[in-house]
Amino acid sequence: MGKNHKKLLNNLEELRRSANLTQQELSESAEVSRKSINAIENGIYVPSTVLALKIAKTLGCKVEDLFKLP
Amino acid sequence: MGKNHKKLLNNLEELRRSANLTQQELSESAEVSRKSINAIENGIYVPSTVLALKIAKTLGCKVEDLFKLP
């Protein structure tokens, strides 16, 4: 990421819970490790665009719904 | 990017031209280097989510409009 980019706000946990999915289930749908989902929810890092698109698709929302610029 | 992720299709150049912006101008709006914009347009790499959000915002569209899963 570029120097001046600030961290994003994310609603992943909330939207995942609304969809009644566990981290495990979401990770399988999005074809990533559970660790990645877990780390994203906890703000350890922001996912790549590919991953963000897959998660949004799985949850039936837009990338913009999941992550917001500060 | 994760192992199994395929490259995205992208419409960046088309949308940038529609907005009448040069690579330089877009890069300034999105606070990244011109090389990054250039590399994304040419499929060298896919931007991070932060960058994708900034570009989409600058171009008045959604991340989903810019990049599509194969």
Add this chain to the structure above:
DNA sequence: ATTCAATGTAACGCAAACTTACCATCATTA
């Protein structure tokens, strides 16, 4: 209370994103 599913955490490593900087090409224009 014990069990079991769900979640959190940490260390290590590789691949990808992103930067800076310099150079080439092509089109336009002074």
Add this chain to the structure above:
DNA sequence: TAATGATGGTAAGTTTGCGTTACATTGAAT
């Protein structure tokens, strides 16, 4: 012709995304 602006190539270096493995904690529920 020279100069300027937009784009594309290359390359080295740093940071971050993400996987893997393995273990700890929490909470629910029977």
